[in-house]
Amino acid sequence: MVNNIGQLYTIEGVAAGVLMVFTAYLVINSTTVITPQDIHIIDLQLEQLGNDALSVLDTPNSSVLNPDPAENKSYLQRQIENDGGNAFGQNFSFLINSKVNPYESDNLNFNATIYYRDSATGQLRMEEFYQSANYYRENAVKVKRWVYVNPTGQNNPFGLEERDQVVLVEVLLWRG
Numbered sequence: 628m629v630n631n632i633g634q635l636y637t638i639e640g641v642a643a644g645v646l647m648v649f650t651a652y653l654v655i656n657s658t659t660v661i662t663p664q665d666i667h668i669i670d671l672q673l674e675q676l677g678n679d680a681l682s683v684l685d686t687p688n689s690s691v692l693n694p695d696p697a698e699n700k701s702y703l704q705r706q707i708e709n710d711g712g713n714a715f716g717q718n719f720s721f722l723i724n725s726k727v728n729p730y731e732s733d734n735l736n737f738n739a740t741i742y743y744r745d746s747a748t749g750q751l752r753m754e755e756f757y758q759s760a761n762y763y764r765e766n767a768v769k770v771k772r773w774v775y776v777n778p779t780g781q782n783n784p785f786g787l788e789e790r791d792q793v794v795l796v797e798v799l800l801w802r803g
Contacts, residue, residue, distance in 0.1 A: 670768050673735070677770035677800045680722040684715070685774055707741065707756070707776050707794060711784030715739065716757040723800070736761045736803040742795040746788060754785045756796065759803075767801035 681703070688698040700708075706715040716739075724733040739756035774796050778787045787794070 670766065673800055673802070674768045674770055676723055676735075677737075677768065677798055678772075680719055681770060681772040681796065681798065683722060684718060685772060701774075703772075703774055703796065704776055707774060707785070707796070708778040708787070709782040709784070711782075712739065712755070712757040719757070719798070734803055735800060737798050737800045739796060739798045741785060742797065743785075743787060743792060746790070761803045767799050769797060769799050771795060771797045 684703040684706075685701045687701045687704075702718060703715070706712070706718075719737065719739070720735075723735045723737070726733060736759040737757070738759055741754045741756045743752055743754075744750070745752050772795075773793050775791070775793050776787065777789070777791045779789055783789075
């Protein structure tokens, strides 16, 4: 007794095989997405690094364990009130260019600017705080921090008024 049932099973098996191969081809080609590296992730990492460095520089050294009143000001406050940007350039560069390996360093550059309001004229004033030697490129990010200052000493490089005030420190960072 020979009938056509064997041929039907053979045709069904071949059709199922072709359907499985075609489905696998569609799945592999549709889920393989090749994208270039997203530049926004790099910018966000650079921005976070700059914010962290400004935060470290703007943290005072005084604490419950070290209640010295001379340590109540942060490095950033003292550098704005007395230094004029030289120490800021060295400290900020050290923080952003440091790597885990002490023999390696990164190649980040930056420009820093201070903005404050002149109470006599009411005008917004801008002073260059630090200028990098290299020209910035197109993928630069800005980080900002408000800093409380009260310049009462002899050194006042930006001519800030001798009063309690808040200045804006803006840093433009780029990989160079």
